Amino acid sequence: MIQARWKKHTLEFKRPSGTSRGVLKKKDSYFILLEDKNRPGVTAVGECGLLRGLSIDNYDEYENKLQEVCDDINNYRLWRDEKLMDFPSIRFGLEMAIIDRKTGSMLELFPSDFLSYESPIPINGLVWMGDKAFMFEQIKDKLEQGFTCVKMKIGAIDFEAELELLRYIREQFSEKEIELRVDANGAFSPENALEKLKRLSEFDLHSIEQPIRQGQWNAMAELCQTSPLDIALDEELIGIHKEEDKRRLLETIRPQYIILKPSLLGGFSASQEWIDLSREQGIGWWVTSALESNVGLNAIAQWTYTLKNPMHQGLGTGQLYTNNFESPLEVEGGFLYHRKGRDWDLMSIDA
Numbered sequence: 180m181i182q183a184r185w186k187k188h189t190l191e192f193k194r195p196s197g198t199s200r201g202v203l204k205k206k207d208s209y210f211i212l213l214e215d216k217n218r219p220g221v222t223a224v225g226e227c228g229l230l231r232g233l234s235i236d237n238y239d240e241y242e243n244k245l246q247e248v249c250d251d252i253n254n255y256r257l258w259r260d261e262k263l264m265d266f267p268s269i270r271f272g273l274e275m276a277i278i279d280r281k282t283g284s285m286l287e288l289f290p291s292d293f294l295s296y297e298s299p300i301p302i303n304g305l306v307w308m309g310d311k312a313f314m315f316e317q318i319k320d321k322l323e324q325g326f327t328c329v330k331m332k333i334g335a336i337d338f339e340a341e342l343e344l345l346r347y348i349r350e351q352f353s354e355k356e357i358e359l360r361v362d363a364n365g366a367f368s369p370e371n372a373l374e375k376l377k378r379l380s381e382f383d384l385h386s387i388e389q390p391i392r393q394g395q396w397n398a399m400a401e402l403c404q405t406s407p408l409d410i411a412l413d414e415e416l417i418g419i420h421k422e423e424d425k426r427r428l429l430e431t432i433r434p435q436y437i438i439l440k441p442s443l444l445g446g447f448s449a450s451q452e453w454i455d456l457s458r459e460q461g462i463g464w465w466v467t468s469a470l471e472s473n474v475g476l477n478a479i480a481q482w483t484y485t486l487k488n489p490m491h492q493g494l495g496t497g498q499l500y501t502n503n504f505e506s507p508l509e510v511e512g513g514f515l516y517h518r519k520g521r522d523w524d525l526m527s528i529d530a
Contacts, residue, residue, distance in 0.1 A: 180215075181213055181214070181252050181253055182213070182215075182252070183211060183212065183213050183214075183249035183250075183276075184212050184249050185209055185211050185212065185227075185245045185248075186210050186212065186528055187208075187209050187210075188208050188210065188528065189205055189206070189208075190205060190206045190499075190502060191205050191501045192204055192205060192206070192499055193500065193501050196307045196499065206230065206231075207229055208226055208472050208474075208475070209226070209227040209229060209241075209268075209272065210224055210226055210272070210474070211225040211226075211248070211249070211269075211273055212224060212276070213225075213252070213276045213277070213280050218283075223276045223277070223279035223280035224276060224474060225271070225272035225273055225276025225277070225279065226272050226474045226478070227268045227269045227271065227442075228271065228442035228470065228471040228472075228475045229241065230443065230469050230470055233414065233417070233443065233469070234267065234268055234417075234442075235417055235443075236265065236267065237265045237266065241266070244263075244266050263445075264420055267420075267442070267444060267445035267446070270445040270446045270449070271441050271442045272475075273446075274446040274447055274448065275475070278447075278478075286474065287481075288478050288481050289481040289482050289484070291481065291484050294517055294519075295519075297516050298484070299511075299514035299516045300492055300494060301327075301328070301513065301514055302326075302491055302492050302493065302494045302513065302515050303330040303491045303492070303495065304321030304326035304329045305496065306329060306331040307332055308334070308335035308336065309335075310336060311336060311340045311343070314331070315344060315347070318331070318344060318347065322348075322351075322357070325511075325513050326513040327513050328357070328359075328360065328385075328491035328513065329348065329357060329358070329359055329360070330359075330362060330493065331345070331360070331361050331362070334363045334365075334366025338375065342382075345359065345379070353383075354383035358385045358491065359382065359383070359384045359385060360384065360385045361379065361384060362388040362389065363389055363390045364388070364413075365389050365390070365414060366390075367391050368391065369395060369398040369402075372398075372402055373405060376406045376408045377408075380406075380408040384408055386409040386410065386435065386436055387408050387409070387410055388410075388411045388412075388413045389411070389412065389415060390406075393414040394415075396428065396432055399412075404433070409435035409436060410434050410435055411434060411436035411438050412432065412434045412437045412438065413438040413440070416428070416439075416444060416453065420449070422456070425452065425453060426456055429456055429457060429460055429462060433462075436462065436463040436464060437457050437462060438466075438467050438493070439453055439454065439464060439465070439467065441466075441469075441482070442468075442471055442475060442479075443469050463490070464488070465488060465490045466482075467493030468480075468494050468496050468497075470496055472500070472504055473497050473503050473504045473505075473506035473508055474504060474506075474528070477517070480494050481517075491513075494515050495515065498510065504525055504528070505521075505522070506521070506523055507519070507522070507523070509521075
C-alpha cells in the first residue's frame with residue numbers, strides 16, 4: 180500500500196528574470212512524496228512544476244487537487260487519467276514519483292551513460308529579457324562560458340535594440356561557430372510577424388519560438404509556410420491532450436520544430452506522444468525545462484538523454500535560484516553533466 184503527501188517550496192530567483200509575460204521573482208513548486216509500507220525509509224519524489232501565467236493548471240483548486248491525489252493515491256496511476264487533465268503539472272509530478280518508486284533509487288529514474296559515465300547533454304545558454312545593457316552582459320557571459328548555442332528571449336524591449344544585440348553576436352561569431360535561437364513568447368502580431376521574421380533571418384538564426392500568440396492556427400500555419408526563418412511551437416502545445424488533437428495541430432500548422440516541456444504537457448508519456456507524432460510528419464523537436472527546481476530538472480534531463488537527440492536542449496535553468504536543492508547537476512562549457520561524486524540535499528523536502 181502506498182501513502183502520499185505533498186509539500187510546497189517557493190523558489191527565489193537570484194535576479195528577476197524577464198519574459199514577454201512579465202518579470203519573474205519567485206516560483207512555487209510542489210512535491211508529491213510517496214512512501215511504501217513494504218519499503219520503510221524510502222521516499223519517492225515527484226515535482227509538480229507549476230508555472231503561473233503559462234501552465235493551464237487550475238490554480239484556485241491546485242492544492243485541493245494535490246490533497247485529493249494524495250488521499251486516493253492508489254487510484255491515480257494512469258497519465259491519461261481524466262481526473263488530472265486540467266492539472267498537467269500534477270500529472271508530471273505523479274508520473275515522476277511513480278517512476279522513482281519503481282526504480283528504487285532516489286532520483287535515478289532513467290539509467291543511461293548520463294548517470295553512469297557523466298556523458299553530457301549539449302544545452303543552449305539562455306539570455307533573459309531586460310534592458311539592452313543587461314542583455315548584452317548576459318550574451319558576453321554565455322559566450323565566455325563556452326556555449327555554442329545561445330537562446331535569446333525577445334519582444335520586451337525595442338525591436339531595433341534586439342536586432343543590434345543579434346548583430347553584435349554575428350559580428351564576432353559565424354553561424355557555424357554559434358547557433359542562435361530566439362524566443363518571442365507570442366510577442367508579435369499576425370500583421371507584423373512576417374516582416375519581423377524577415378529582418379531576424381538576416382542574422383542566420385536557427386529558429387524562432389512561438390512568434391505569435393498561441394491559438395491562431397491558421398495564422399501560424401501561414402507563417403510556417405512563408406517565413407524565411409524556421410518556426411518552433413512552444414506555448415501552442417499546452418492544453419492539447421488528446422492524440423487526435425495533437426495530430427490535427429501538427430497537420431494544420433506544419434511547423435519546422437516543436438518544443439517539449441514535460442511539466443506543462445502532462446509528463447514524459449504525454450511528451451513522448453508528441454515526439455512520435457512529430458516524427459511521423461518529419462518535424463524536429465527538442466526538450467526544454469520549465470523553471471523546475473533541480474529535482475524536476477534532473478528527471479527531465481535523464482529522460483532527455485535517453486531520447487538520443489543530438490540537438491542543443493533547453494536544460495540550463497538549474498542555476499537561477501538562491502534556494503535550489505544541491506544536486507549532482509552541473510553546467511560546464513555549454514553542456515549539462517550529472518556528476519557521480521556529488522550528492523543530493525533534499526532534507527527540506529522530506530522534513
